[in-house]
Amino acid sequence: MTKETTTYDNMPCALCKTPLTDSNATKEHIFPNAIGGRRKVNWFICIDCNSRTGNKWDAELVRHLRPFCTLLGVKRSSGANQPFAVEGIDGKGLRYHPDGSMSLAKPVCEIKELDGKIKVNIKARTFKELESMIPGIVKKHPKLSRDKLLQLATRSKEPSSWFRGELTFGGVEAGKSVIKTCLAMLYRCGLDIDQCEHAQSYLFEDGEPCFGYFNMRDLVRNRPRQSFFHCVWIRGDSLQKQIVAYVEYFGVYRIIACLSSKYAGADFSCGYAIDPVTGKDLGLEVDIDISSDEIRRIYDYEMIASDITQTAVGALLDTWVELDRQRAKNNAINHAINHALSECGVPSIDMLTSENTLKFCAVVAKSFTKWAFPELRD
Numbered sequence: 001m002t003k004e005t006t007t008y009d010n011m012p013c014a015l016c017k018t019p020l021t022d023s024n025a026t027k028e029h030i031f032p033n034a035i036g037g038r039r040k041v042n043w044f045i046c047i048d049c050n051s052r053t054g055n056k057w058d059a060e061l062v063r064h065l066r067p068f069c070t071l072l073g074v075k076r077s078s079g080a081n082q083p084f085a086v087e088g089i090d091g092k093g094l095r096y097h098p099d100g101s102m103s104l105a106k107p108v109c110e111i112k113e114l115d116g117k118i119k120v121n122i123k124a125r126t127f128k129e130l131e132s133m134i135p136g137i138v139k140k141h142p143k144l145s146r147d148k149l150l151q152l153a154t155r156s157k158e159p160s161s162w163f164r165g166e167l168t169f170g171g172v173e174a175g176k177s178v179i180k181t182c183l184a185m186l187y188r189c190g191l192d193i194d195q196c197e198h199a200q201s202y203l204f205e206d207g208e209p210c211f212g213y214f215n216m217r218d219l220v221r222n223r224p225r226q227s228f229f230h231c232v233w234i235r236g237d238s239l240q241k242q243i244v245a246y247v248e249y250f251g252v253y254r255i256i257a258c259l260s261s262k263y264a265g266a267d268f269s270c271g272y273a274i275d276p277v278t279g280k281d282l283g284l285e286v287d288i289d290i291s292s293d294e295i296r297r298i299y300d301y302e303m304i305a306s307d308i309t310q311t312a313v314g315a316l317l318d319t320w321v322e323l324d325r326q327r328a329k330n331n332a333i334n335h336a337i338n339h340a341l342s343e344c345g346v347p348s349i350d351m352l353t354s355e356n357t358l359k360f361c362a363v364v365a366k367s368f369t370k371w372a373f374p375e376l377r378d
């Protein structure tokens with residue numbers, strides 16, 4: 001059943017119960033925009049709750065999912081993917097950027113004076129950052145010269161090509177974002193969210209979490225092999241008198257939430273799935289066939305198969321490695337072109353003359369060959 005209501009004036013906000021009007025109603029993403037969510041629900045919550053829960057609940061969920069969003073290049077309807085912290089193989093703190101490059105997590109500034117000599121070790125992430133650091137250094141160490149320091153600066157290669165990262169997921173705030181997604185989906189399907197007593201207790205009364213992790217069976221009937229998706233599906237079961245939701249993020253985190261155990265309505269099933277990399281809706285079918293006994297076991301962390309999680313993470317990392325190769329190739333081509341333009345003294349390809357076109361081609365070829373065949377580097 002997928003019914004959409006159309007008139008809502010003076011409906012209460014689903015979270016704070018303030019009556020919604022044209023001036024305080026807002027459009028709420030079912031999945032947060034920052035993880036690639038597109039579909040929205042109107043007249044669900046007020047603008048204050050949108051902002052409050054976005055900054056608190058959704059931000060925490062996004063923080064956990066950020067590595068996947070940035071590594072895969074999730075397509076957001078607004079804003080950009082953000083860098084995230086990793087650790088280089090030498091233990092140094094680094095940041096992985098959406099274009100595949102890495103930088104130091106923070107600049108380094110070590111200055112030692114010994115026997116009248118000053119030993120300087122400054123590492124900045126950009127030339128601009130170096131320029132901004134130098135006045136303070138020169139003020140503290142007047143023997144140093146700003147111009148000399150800038151003259152000695154060299155651009156080094158990226159700090160590391162391998163890194164370690166940690167995947168985490170969970171916690172109260174992120175959990176509340178998961179349950180809000182379930183309620184937004186339920187509301188969008190035209191169903192009454194006030195009947196979800198477990199969700200209400202968890203969100204508003206600091207009640208017990210009403211969800212757990214489940215991957216012992218694949219509930220997605222037509223799971224696509226080559227894409228990663230977010231999915232939220234809700235089932236109302238008149239026989240078992242429960243409303244159960246299934247939420248999945250990137251194929252890795254698979255969650256069952258029991259929103260109500262007192263459901264008195266008719267059977268229904270509704271949901272939505274999106275590929276956050278392309279922004280396309282997927283026509284998935286999810287079969288939430290979960291008993292109340294299984295829900296208890298899910299809440300006790302008894303329904304998690306670690307090999308399924310590892311396989312899902314592995315598939316995601318394989319895709320990222322391939323994407324990373326493509327990004328590196330594009331960066332190398334752009335670098336080769338820009339370097340050749342600079343050597344020819346022109347700002348763009350259409351400014352090349354018949355005299356310097358051959359030189360341009362030779363410089364591009366040499367530069368790109370160095371990247372493609374590192375063993376040939378001198």
Ligand SMILES: [Zn+2]
Pocket residue numbers: 013014015016017018045046047048049050
């Ligand atoms: Zn509100």
